Amino acid sequence: MSPLVSVQNVSKNFPGVRALRRVSFELLAGEVHALVGENGAGKSTLMKILAGIYPRDGGEILYNGEPVNFVSPRDAQMMGIGIIHQELQLMNHLTVAQNIFIGREPPGRWGLFLDEDKLNRQAQEILAHMHLKVDPRAIVGGLTVAKQQMVEIAKALSFNSRVLIMDEPTAALNNAEIAELFNIIRELKARGVGIIYISHKMDELKQISDRVTVLRDGHYVATVPIATPLDTIISMMVGRTLMDGVQQPLLLASRGEVALEVRNLNCGPLVRNVGFTLRRGEILGFAGLMGAGRTEVARAIFGADRIESGEIIVRGVAVSIKSPADAVALGIGYLSEDRKRFGLLVGMDIASNVVMATLARHLKFKFVLRQQTIRATVESFIRLLSIRTPSAAQEVRLLSGGNQQKVVIAKWLARDCDILFFDEPTRGIDVGAKAEIYKLLRSLADEGKAIVMISSELPEILRMSDRIVVMCEGRITGELDRKGATQERIMQLATQREKAMAA
Amino acid sequence: MVEPNTAAIDAEDRVATTFRARFFGSIARQKLFAFASLIVLMVFFGFASPAFMQVENLLGILQSTAVNGVLAIASTFVIITAGIDLSVGTLMTFCAVMAGVFLTYWQLPLWTGVLAAIATGAMSGLLSGTFVAKLKLPPFIATLGMMLVNKGLALVVAGDKPIYFSDTENFSTISQGSLIGYVLPSLPVPNSVLILFVLAVAASAVLSRTALGRYTFALGSNEEAVRLSGVNVDRWKITIYVLAGAICGVAGLLIASRLNSAQPALGQGYELEAIAAVVIGGTSLSGGTGTVLGTIIGAFIMSVLTNGLRILSVPQEWQIVVTGVIIILAVYIDILRRRKL
Numbered sequence: 001m002s003p004l005v006s007v008q009n010v011s012k013n014f015p016g017v018r019a020l021r022r023v024s025f026e027l028l029a030g031e032v033h034a035l036v037g038e039n040g041a042g043k044s045t046l047m048k049i050l051a052g053i054y055p056r057d058g059g060e061i062l063y064n065g066e067p068v069n070f071v072s073p074r075d076a077q078m079m080g081i082g083i084i085h086q087e088l089q090l091m092n093h094l095t096v097a098q099n100i101f102i103g104r105e106p107p108g109r110w111g112l113f114l115d116e117d118k119l120n121r122q123a124q125e126i127l128a129h130m131h132l133k134v135d136p137r138a139i140v141g142g143l144t145v146a147k148q149q150m151v152e153i154a155k156a157l158s159f160n161s162r163v164l165i166m167d168e169p170t171a172a173l174n175n176a177e178i179a180e181l182f183n184i185i186r187e188l189k190a191r192g193v194g195i196i197y198i199s200h201k202m203d204e205l206k207q208i209s210d211r212v213t214v215l216r217d218g219h220y221v222a223t224v225p226i227a228t229p230l231d232t233i234i235s236m237m238v239g240r241t242l243m244d245g246v247q248q249p250l251l252l253a254s255r256g257e258v259a260l261e262v263r264n265l266n267c268g269p270l271v272r273n274v275g276f277t278l279r280r281g282e283i284l285g286f287a288g289l290m291g292a293g294r295t296e297v298a299r300a301i302f303g304a305d306r307i308e309s310g311e312i313i314v315r316g317v318a319v320s321i322k323s324p325a326d327a328v329a330l331g332i333g334y335l336s337e338d339r340k341r342f343g344l345l346v347g348m349d350i351a352s353n354v355v356m357a358t359l360a361r362h363l364k365f366k367f368v369l370r371q372q373t374i375r376a377t378v379e380s381f382i383r384l385l386s387i388r389t390p391s392a393a394q395e396v397r398l399l400s401g402g403n404q405q406k407v408v409i410a411k412w413l414a415r416d417c418d419i420l421f422f423d424e425p426t427r428g429i430d431v432g433a434k435a436e437i438y439k440l441l442r443s444l445a446d447e448g449k450a451i452v453m454i455s456s457e458l459p460e461i462l463r464m465s466d467r468i469v470v471m472c473e474g475r476i477t478g479e480l481d482r483k484g485a486t487q488e489r490i491m492q493l494a495t496q497r498e499k500a501m502a503a
Numbered sequence: 504m505v506e507p508n509t510a511a512i513d514a515e516d517r518v519a520t521t522f523r524a525r526f527f528g529s530i531a532r533q534k535l536f537a538f539a540s541l542i543v544l545m546v547f548f549g550f551a552s553p554a555f556m557q558v559e560n561l562l563g564i565l566q567s568t569a570v571n572g573v574l575a576i577a578s579t580f581v582i583i584t585a586g587i588d589l590s591v592g593t594l595m596t597f598c599a600v601m602a603g604v605f606l607t608y609w610q611l612p613l614w615t616g617v618l619a620a621i622a623t624g625a626m627s628g629l630l631s632g633t634f635v636a637k638l639k640l641p642p643f644i645a646t647l648g649m650m651l652v653n654k655g656l657a658l659v660v661a662g663d664k665p666i667y668f669s670d671t672e673n674f675s676t677i678s679q680g681s682l683i684g685y686v687l688p689s690l691p692v693p694n695s696v697l698i699l700f701v702l703a704v705a706a707s708a709v710l711s712r713t714a715l716g717r718y719t720f721a722l723g724s725n726e727e728a729v730r731l732s733g734v735n736v737d738r739w740k741i742t743i744y745v746l747a748g749a750i751c752g753v754a755g756l757l758i759a760s761r762l763n764s765a766q767p768a769l770g771q772g773y774e775l776e777a778i779a780a781v782v783i784g785g786t787s788l789s790g791g792t793g794t795v796l797g798t799i800i801g802a803f804i805m806s807v808l809t810n811g812l813r814i815l816s817v818p819q820e821w822q823i824v825v826t827g828v829i830i831i832l833a834v835y836i837d838i839l840r841r842r843k844l
Contacts, residue, residue, distance in 0.1 A: 304730075323730075323735070324730055324732070325734065327733065341725075341728070342727055343728055344728055345725045345729070345791075346724070346725065347724045348720060348791070352717060352721065356721065356732040357734070359714050360714070363714055367713050367714060367715070369713060369716075369717065411732065
């Protein structure tokens, strides 16, 4: 069978970074082809070239055996190549149908007015084809993330796409939603659609894909069947055999002094009567499903959202935190799950980002910046965290996701915060960098910092936490120590809606 | 720890990137481009009319840029935070009127008039900043309101007649005198121009070397992330508006000193010329980038254009049309260039 898409020796350069060097890749019709590699390996870049978002600097792309040269995403879309970005590209205020047919609305009377009924009918057909129960008239902003993702897929399919690129499609989905997504993928596959699937979650790849192509540092490494042992694939990704570097924490009950105590905290529907204690030297895992209120708890304590009631006691002293500035002054740091929106100034350089929370320490006469101390600090963190960059003056938007995360971590380490909230610290981060971040978290705890780690990945929670708090619908439904914690037990607590309601 | 990948970024790349970033970064290139446009304009008018290159005329251009340049510096700060300040023009007038109240109505010494103008500017900035930061009004609306408030107050205080500074000796030297000419008689650059350049250097230093400057860019880049870094965003934002207001006070002194009077009906329209200068100078209205040097060049492009067209006896109506077209062209070319990067 001749390949549907054949990428041959494609290269791409960005200022200061060679993103892709002579990469080749093939996709067959009816195949789910996984694309893996560490952050910065070039997966997203390659896909953006294929989807017409970036021009390529060299090489050829064959589609149905014909050389093609997409000049715009629309161009690629019209030819049947659709892409679903990690960050969804929907207009939240429009309806499902309006989103699907944006720019291609069926003309109504006299070609002047839009024919909303026809629009909704056509959308309904596509949704029905996907066995999806979504009202085409529903406003997209009001749907769950999973449903929004389905709308994106529906939109891509409405172009009669023969190639569908999915970049980390499950990052924001829970297990049931992932299963739903996989059903749709299988159906598309049966219809002969070729699917390119980018993900860091190896277990998912095993379930859904047929072949795996590995990229590393912008180079093509290999294409192997999915049956290849995981260790082999991971070692191809990282270019060495991955030692499971992180030691399990010792089974000592952490007996550090209490760093933070929260009592009866209320803040909106997703933080109801939340109470817990956090000790120095421990990692307290916050488990739960998406939307259980874990992020909201962290934001409330950090002063990002105004609390309705409750007590926050930091190092034995009851405090009133009205703004993030108050929290930071008390030594509390928060690493958001959404780095680009809440953590980084992507248009500014690494140096500005790293010292953003500590600028006051780098001032002469409380006013003038000390460039030398800033540079020294930033460079020491670039070395300490192995941030991969040509220089401290590099704009953050040009870094890969993992390196961006390290920049945020550097910001809080520079601030010497001793109570740290890590919200999904490894989201969108590859296996190698994950291990690094785990090690980092553990060593921070060992230094006596008190850490809350919010995570939706159960293996991560189980592996990293000294104690685990489980939330469901804004309430804490249970607390487990590491001995008593299993995936089953956590899931049980995380889905205890009745208890959450009754509590 | 993952070893830093040396294959992807070798030493040569590193040197090349920092060098390029420093000398040919987008901001440096923007300044170069704006500067080149200014030179091209001047060469064009120079050839088109011998009168243009006369020292007298060039000094006139410098002089006429001073007020707009100072207002544009004020706007630059606000625009880099992704805000906009529509009140700078009428605020300038109100500051001039307040100087007149101190000096002419109350017959107080010169320095009180200077202080009154700058303090009035700062107060207005404090209000705009508070509306934006605390009441969360969009900057466009907050400063549109302040534009009218300042305009109205100037008329309330002065009535519809100008306040003359004939009782205050030396008031006109603020703008018309020449400190440089005193030292170097062959170079009679008026003080207003000196003040513009001193202010530009100071503002540039504040933007690139102080915490205030760093937060100005940071707010325009991602305000929420700055807030979540524990920075008191509201306080800094208000400070920036206060600073912009105070700079408008300086502009008020300059224009009053040049006319030797405070004209209460003047002022509206200046804010748009200031914004045009900022934008031609390469500062993005969406915030996060910009330079004072660019703004100054932008202000000069505007006045060279006005002056040159006048010398070529283009009717005034058409001068306005051409200025509008140039603004659109300048920003469009800038967008084209950015797309290429």
